[in-house]
């Protein structure tokens with residue numbers, strides 16, 4: 508085979524597929540010379556003791572196998588290096604120390620072949636050199652694949668210090684409040700670290716692109732900038748993560764786990780916001796466009812309300828509500844959360860009763876006021892029941908005017924407005940209910956376009972706009 512032709516046959520000066528095919532065996536077969544040579548060194552060392560004397564007969568073969576497999580490894584390694592994806596400096600030293608491993612093991616093979624045996628004075632320097640070269644080559648190889656900081660990333664600080672590395676940076680605290688989340692350190696960098704830096708790091712800088720810090724991301728790769736602040740469409744980095752997965756340019760390449768929709772949305776928003784190197788997510792997003800996505804990304808959208816123990820409800824108030832026609836039930840065995848249901852009552856609801864309900868504000872998480880002649884003015888009181896998770900206001904003549912009082916009900920997961928008069932006013936209120944999962948809008952004044960807008964504003968929201976089979980609403 509003519510190497511020159513193979514090397515230059517690919518488009519854009521890339522080596523041919525055959526070479527890369529063999530090249531990729533390098534990380535696999537590299538374990539053979541390591542195994543043989545380490546065994547040879549141990550055997551050479553231990554024959555001093557009579558017990559291990561019999562090993563002497565094999566040393567010659569071990570060096571031979573070691574040299575042979577080292578040669579194969581060097582050849583494959585050379586093919587792999589042609590792909591040009593590796594840090595040049597490290598590659599240079601890795602390549603030549605690998606070749607030296609081969610030459611020195613060949614020398615040992617040669618000397619052990621001669622019945623003369625290695626003299627004491629050549630044997631030890633040779634053994635020490637081969638051992639040292641093996642360790643050095645292996646270490647550089649590791650750096651090439653995993654980046655130079657990989658090995659000591661988790662080492663204690665004194666050891667990192669010896670290796671000239673800065674002390675470990677404290678890991679970022681887990682984000683428990685969206686207000687304290689930093690756009691770069693808590694959003695962008697963790698995404699890069701989990702999906703991109705395995706190929707775009709100091710040691711393995713694919714396309715000459717480093718994705719390990721803000722400055723390196725902004726610097727770009729071999730084809731220039733990859734992030735154009737303010738314009739996701741013009742940013743190569745963004746283009747590559749939204750391509751179809753089977754596209755050649757798709758990142759992360761090689762079938763690595765792609766970004767989730769949330770991660771893509773977050774990066775898009777970051778670039779759109781000017782790709783800042785720091786800043787609080789909530790401050791950069793006054794219109795709360797990314798709030799729901801970010802909360803869900805940090806796992807903050809899970810409702811912790813129910814883990815909180817609430818006090819026992821005032822029995823007198825529960826009794827008087829019951830006498831007004833409310834059905835009041837305790838919802839949990841080990842907590843005092845309550846549901847209140849007025850649908851069985853014949854009477855219209857009155858402000859007086861709502862005032863009583865407000866006294867159970869802490870405990871009340873489900874409220875059903877379906878078909879109870881609720882009016883807009885009542886919603887002002889209902890809007891103060893901030894622990895509500897489920898609210899049924901179906902079949903009441905309420906309108907957008909009353910609806911606006913509900914915007915503080917941020918714990919709501921279920922809202923039924925079936926057969927009410929609400930319409931576009933929903934767009935003001937619903938996006939604030941970030942935990943809302945299901946809303947019933949069948950037989951309201953809401954237009955299709957409003958429904959579409961709602962669905963894009965709040966991705967987790969399921970809008971029921973037709974007769975629901977199960978509940979009959």
Ligand code: HEC
Pocket residue numbers: 592699702703704705706707713714716727728729730731733743744747748755756758759760761763766
């Ligand atoms: C499995 C290795 C691998 C992973 C993981 C990976 N990349 Fe790449 N990346 C490459 C290779 C190889 C190239 C060069 C070939 C090409 O342009 O497609 C490249 C090129 C790029 C380029 C083009 C740079 C330029 O200047 O041409 C961008 C942008 C990029 N990657 C972004 C990313 C992002 C963002 C991620 C994480 C979501 C990522 N990459 C993950 C291997 C990878």
